[in-house]
Amino acid sequence: MAGLKDVAEKAGCSIRTVARALNDNGYVHAATRERIVRIAKELDYRPNRFARSLRMRKSCELAVAAWSTDELHVAKVAGFEQVARRAGFFVSVYFSKGPAGAAELQGVLGELLPHRPAGVVFFPTNAAVARHCARHLGHEHTPYLFFDTALPGVDSVLLDRGQGVYESVLYLAAKGRQRIAYLGSRKDANRLDGFHRALAQLARAPLYVEVLHGAPESTWAIGKAAAKAWARQKPRPDAVQAYSDEMALGFLAGLHEIGARVPEDVAVVGFDDRRAAALAWPRLTTVAQPNRELGMAAADILVRKIKGEPEPPDGWNRTLPTKLVVRDSA
């Protein structure tokens, strides 16, 4: 591993000439350049990125605050990393649990920013934290981006969750399902919008499977309990779009337990396309998020911001669609 000086010595010229030849800026005699390039390879020259970063006042590191090791997050990170690396950056990841409030965030940022990343991506947190991040980083002039956080004044790559649910409902109807119900919290506007849009188009009234109240142990448990609610409903829904794969899988478990057949008695569609969806019985039909692609889009945008490209007229935000993956449960 050699430095500029070593190459210059061996080539019999100044380090400036070597730098010119290797970085491809300024005029260098063709023969000289060739000799220098050859010697650099011989000596295994590798630029010292600390010297470079120090001098150029910019780093080649992108920080990702994932706050979690959930597979949906990790897939985004992997896509992000792929295009970031191709653009010459490397990616450092924060998996540890994220900050709950602005005070806690201060500590995290204080730990993150001294590394002087060229840019930062955040995964969703609560609105207060997100806004604080945006303000803080805007003030530091550090380019940043959020995943999946629709907030005014916060640049983000987004997911159109309604689209996949819309497709799902239409698919279920085309398969002859008459009573299509939604299983999950009524507060998820995004998914429910697609649900309602599709049903309106079919000129049908929306149905719901009742979910547990209070604080249940997990969405799986809620789904499992919901199977009993489904069995009591009359007429019973013959198709169910669940809020998540976890909930759908719990629902499946509950259905198995009471002897209901899937998809004969009821078709079940999940949301997320987790690994577990393809390993279930029956293999779960589900709405897939383009996680990897979202990560790639994020890296693309962040790199543009770092390069100083002007913000497009419609802002930096980009929205990717979700789509149905058909397996055996519906």
Add this chain to the structure above:
Amino acid sequence: MAGLKDVAEKAGCSIRTVARALNDNGYVHAATRERIVRIAKELDYRPNRFARSLRMRKSCELAVAAWSTDELHVAKVAGFEQVARRAGFFVSVYFSKGPAGAAELQGVLGELLPHRPAGVVFFPTNAAVARHCARHLGHEHTPYLFFDTALPGVDSVLLDRGQGVYESVLYLAAKGRQRIAYLGSRKDANRLDGFHRALAQLARAPLYVEVLHGAPESTWAIGKAAAKAWARQKPRPDAVQAYSDEMALGFLAGLHEIGARVPEDVAVVGFDDRRAAALAWPRLTTVAQPNRELGMAAADILVRKIKGEPEPPDGWNRTLPTKLVVRDSA
């Protein structure tokens, strides 16, 4: 964000004094130190790690070559990251697919090492690649470590897979299971060792569920097909330890399809404790790997190596046990 000079100016002393006060080396008048610390905080002083790394000829970055986003890998990375961060390092991750041979590896290392990480961790690859890594990095004097790669001359943190299987078989026997079978390739010495050890202790002969030959699409599919083989066996095994959760989940699917009851007709135990195991029906009893702990152990060892601690008499390797997680399938 201020530098040493800014603080020195405002404090009315030399940068050397500021450095001494802030880095806690050498003698500084108590009052001076206090004043400097206060001003540093006021000005939001943050050491420039590029300057520091350049001068001290060492980086504070640890590179992890995960080659995959599998949850088992990511859990190790997260554990690694946690203790690495606590030790003052940050972690950059490589998720992209790993090198198949030594030639491809050359390219990957050439991309990885110019960043001059303080240390590198690799996930399992084939023996040739692993040995090449070890040789190359040893030559570069870059501390390194492998995950889960038992090879002479290669430092690694290891998993005792036999232990969990041993526990599992004993558990099944204690539950009254008479015919305990193994489902999976006969080439996995690690798991099979535990299987045979336990059966020997019980003075029973080992049984096996026949698996598909040829190249099947997935281990899930193999497991599913194996359910038919199980049904034909006589006497039928009343308990099955599978090679992996995927295979166990496929087996479960096959059993459901032919109407066999789990665990009444046959108890099923998986291996890995993937997220999907807890979402299956019935919830899968499985052997869990201490992934997070393994990652933490790896970071601990790597940091010691970087600090230059002498190699312990029994080498750097450490082995962690696997253990049974009981749910509903057995």
Add this chain to the structure above:
DNA sequence: TTGTAAGCGTTATCAA
């Protein structure tokens, strides 16, 4: 107890 000055390996300025 404090300050001066050299140097880490680049890039950038300016003159030759």
Add this chain to the structure above:
DNA sequence: TTGATAACGCTTACAA
């Protein structure tokens, strides 16, 4: 087309 030389912000001998 090339080469001195000065930064970049920090650590560290060495001097005061």
